[in-house]
Amino acid sequence: MIEKKLLNAGRFALGSAAKLAGAFPSFDRKxxxxxxxxxxxxxxxxxxxxxxxLGECKVLLNLAKLLRRDVAxxxxxxxxxxxxxVVPVLKKMGENVVDVSIAPADAPAAMSKFVRNVQPxxxxxxxxxxxxxxxxxxxxxxxxxxxxxxSGRFRRSFPGVxxxxxxxxxxxxxxxxxxxxxxxxxxxxxxxxxxxxxxxxLLNRKDSSVExxxxxxxxxxxxxxxxxxxxxxxxxxxxxxxxxRDQSVxxxxxxxxxxxxxxxxxxxxxxxxxxxxxxRAGGVTLINRFGLTSQVLERSxxxxxxxxxxxxxxxxxxxxxxLANVPTFVGPHSFGHEDLVNxxxxxxxxxxxxxxxxxxxxxxxxxxxxxxxxxxxxxxxSSSYQRLLRFLEDVLK
Numbered sequence: 001m002i003e004k005k006l007l008n009a010g011r012f013a014l015g016s017a018a019k020l021a022g023a024f025p026s027f028d029r030k031x032x033x034x035x036x037x038x039x040x041x042x043x044x045x046x047x048x049x050x051x052x053x054l055g056e057c058k059v060l061l062n063l064a065k066l067l068r069r070d071v072a073x074x075x076x077x078x079x080x081x082x083x084x085x086v087v088p089v090l091k092k093m094g095e096n097v098v099d100v101s102i103a104p105a106d107a108p109a110a111m112s113k114f115v116r117n118v119q120p121x122x123x124x125x126x127x128x129x130x131x132x133x134x135x136x137x138x139x140x141x142x143x144x145x146x147x148x149x150x151s152g153r154f155r156r157s158f159p160g161v162x163x164x165x166x167x168x169x170x171x172x173x174x175x176x177x178x179x180x181x182x183x184x185x186x187x188x189x190x191x192x193x194x195x196x197x198x199x200x201x202l203l204n205r206k207d208s209s210v211e212x213x214x215x216x217x218x219x220x221x222x223x224x225x226x227x228x229x230x231x232x233x234x235x236x237x238x239x240x241x242x243x244x245r246d247q248s249v250x251x252x253x254x255x256x257x258x259x260x261x262x263x264x265x266x267x268x269x270x271x272x273x274x275x276x277x278x279x280r281a282g283g284v285t286l287i288n289r290f291g292l293t294s295q296v297l298e299r300s301x302x303x304x305x306x307x308x309x310x311x312x313x314x315x316x317x318x319x320x321x322x323l324a325n326v327p328t329f330v331g332p333h334s335f336g337h338e339d340l341v342n343x344x345x346x347x348x349x350x351x352x353x354x355x356x357x358x359x360x361x362x363x364x365x366x367x368x369x370x371x372x373x374x375x376x377x378x379x380x381x382s383s384s385y386q387r388l389l390r391f392l393e394d395v396l397k
Contacts (some may be wrong), residue, residue: 018107033082033356036103039104039113044075044121047067047121048122049080049098051079054083054089056126056127059096066385071392072146074242075121079099080104081103087101087102097236098230122148123138123204124149125149125152126151127199130161130163132162135163136165144167145166145167146395148166149180150175151196152170153176154173154177166184171191174193175194176193193386194383199323207240218300219299222247222250222300223297223303223321224301225304226252226317227252228253228254229258231309235304236265237356238359241360243283248281248285250287250291250296250300251286252293256288259286259287270281273285274286275284293320300326304363305330309356310333315336316348329352329362336354348369349369349370349373374390
């Protein structure tokens with residue numbers, strides 16, 4: 001009880017501090033504080049979906065398309081994100097499917113205004129967005145639990161969080177499920193392992209073939225996806241092996257502002273540099289814009305996922321190359337997805353290098369192994385999606 005009172009006091013203090021900060025135009029332009037406190041948010045009633053950033057929201061956008069198809073008399077759907085720069089991207093991607101807006105601040109006054117406008121009928125959260133105020137607000141809108149967590153990841157929560165509004169949890173791994181169950185002490189609450197919903201689009205496939213790309217000519221050897229410059233020392237060792245073998249590499253920096261840093265180091269190391277879509281034997285093609293991942297994977301024989309050779313900010317999307325049926329390997333780090341990456345490595349779906357020196361003897365997973373695994377994951381995700389449908393139909397009736 002004391003922890004809950006302290007948590008609520010902290011939320012009130014956050015709201016007051018945010019309102020004060022929003023009075024400074026430069027601060028508000030940067031962080032959009034007033035939009036988070038005041039909206040505007042669309043008029044409801046609506047089914048509310050919420051994710052932190054683009055990755056989680058793309059999962060929820062795919063989910064929204066399925067729900068509009070499968071839920072009888074599906075209400076309007078509102079998708080919110082914590083990242084203001086993601087809002088215009090989602091509006092374009094979700095046109096005629098969802099309404100999109102910045103998420104409300106987790107402060108009592110902001111949540112009260114949000115709930116009055118949106119009138120959320122149920123809330124679906126992606127991954128680990130268990131904000132205390134969101135759960136508290138939903139607990140006050142329905143007599144039955146009306147919050148679902150999908151593709152869930154869970155480490156710990158704020159002391160004093162009230163989980164009574166959570167009626168369904170589809171977690172990525174068994175370890176995530178066990179940790180959540182230690183925090184949600186409520187009779188009849190159940191948590192299930194439902195997989196990573198980043199591959200939710202598999203549910204649109206009608207047969208056992210989950211390959212997502214056509215048979216393009218594989219004309220270069222390695223795609224380095226979403227690389228951070230902090231990984232350069234390790235990546236350089238791998239690139240030098242490729243150079244000695246006269247193999248071609250495509251390097252995609254995670255941040256465009258780091259492109260020239262990579263270019264400088266490549267020149268210093270006497271690597272031949274090409275510009276996409278050209279590739280060179282023994283050289284490196286340096287990507288300097290976003291939106292080319294699918295095209296790159298169509299032509300690549302294998303892929304390395306960035307964020308895995310540095311401790312932070314975390315490993316990036318390892319599902320995209322797997323869904324493209326490209327044998328994929330990662331480095332020693334997998335911050336944010338340790339349980340899932342460990343499971344995929346143990347099951348022989350991902351290869352992992354504990355150090356870049358191991359690249360020389362890398363044994364890649366076969367395309368057949370990837371296909372077999374994804375088909376089994378499709379069954380797991382289909383089961384958890386059907387569970388979500390039943391949950392929402394009960395809440396919305």
